[in-house]
Amino acid sequence: MIIFKYAEPLARYIQQQKAADKQVGFVPTMGALHNGHIALIERSKKETSITVCSIFVNPTQFNNASDYQLYPNTIEQDIVRLEAAGCDVLFLPSIAEMYPNGTNNLEKYDLGYLETLLEGKYRPGHFQGVCQVMNRLLTMVQAHKLFMGQKDYQQCMVVSRLLQLMQSPTGLITCPTLREPDGLAMSSRNLRLSPEDRQKATTIYKCLTLIKQECNQGVFWPVIKEKAEKLLTDAGFRIDYVELADANTLQPATATMATIYQGPRVALIAAFLHDVRLIDNMLV
Incomplete structure (x- = not known):
């Protein structure tokens, strides 16, 4: 597995793979990987030639500063799990790489009613943060297919809307929620x-x-x-x-x-x- 910390060399690598007529799959994560994430990697490996996973805990989608600070960080275990799953590329950017001009006064996206109900109602601004980071990641990775889990049902709908707004050729594949034996959704x-x-x-x-x-x-x-x-x-x-x-x-x-x-x-x-x-x- 190749690890990239910067978008430029990642983009060069992706272009080389595309030039060799290889399909690229992308699994965006915030780390603390579990079997649900690994199932997305496995699905990508079945449907594409090159699987890229990103790990980036995005500060702009957290309403609560303490929730951001407490978000689990298990990067060493995550790398081991991705290698064992056969992931081809890990993109591990810093905040400065993702937001070179800082995180103030960022762009806004027209998400319509989607950000007024359910998660949008209880976490105001959350989906703007999701779109801010996903726009950057999708632009950097330029994947053919994007794999996301159904557990974040509304987020999948928001990302689908974002792909329309970006006029992106990337296809969104929503995969079933993986559960523990007692039914708890993996998270x-x-x-x-x-x-x-x-x-x-x-x-x-x-x-x-x-x-x-x-x-x-x-x-x-x-x-x-x-x-x-x-x-x-x-x-x-x-x-x-x-x-x-x-x-x-x-x-x-x-x-x-x-x-x-x-x-x-x-x-x-x-x-x-x-x-x-x-x-x-x-x-x-």
């Missing part, structure tokens, strides 16, 4: 959970499963929502949202009866266990 933030909270965290998966079952039985949505919220609060969670949305637009899909809404739906949850915020979703 770098799980490393911050105490053993006790790690057990409680499975409640989110239990709630999503409940929502899916009861929606498909035609139960009244407010009843389902109240049950799910009680499960979470009883387990010690502080809830940001428990919602049912149109799987294609993220607009609320909560008609009077869940069964009246005919389109594909997704249940989404965001909640805190102490100071660790967890998100998950499930197609219904």
Whole structure:
């Protein structure tokens, strides 16, 4: 595996691979890699000739300075895992490489309603930060295919919008969420959970499963929502949202009866266990 810290030599390498008619796959991460990330690397390896992974903890997408400071850093283990997975290239830029003019007064992106609901509502400015870093990464890597996980459902929709705004030829491949044996969605933030909270965290998966079952039985949505919220609060969670949305637009899909809404739906949850915020979703 080749490690690049600067965009210029990375771009030269990518151009050489493209000149040799090789397809380039890209997996952007913030490190603290888990099996979900490795599954994205493996998917890229199946579909492309060269797989590039980036590790960069992007300061502009954090609403909370302490969340940024506490974000897990496991770079040595990450490198070992990427090499074992057969990743071809690791891009490991500094903040100065990504934001040579600093992080103030950065560009803004027209994301429409996507940044007014769910994650956009509870983390104002977050998706602007995602777009700021992804625009730079996509421009630097120039991949044919971009691989991202469904756990960050709304983020995938935002990046899809960004690709349109950039008029980028890169194709977005959204891959299924990987879960622990007890259902907890794999996440770098799980490393911050105490053993006790790690057990409680499975409640989110239990709630999503409940929502899916009861929606498909035609139960009244407010009843389902109240049950799910009680499960979470009883387990010690502080809830940001428990919602049912149109799987294609993220607009609320909560008609009077869940069964009246005919389109594909997704249940989404965001909640805190102490100071660790967890998100998950499930197609219904």
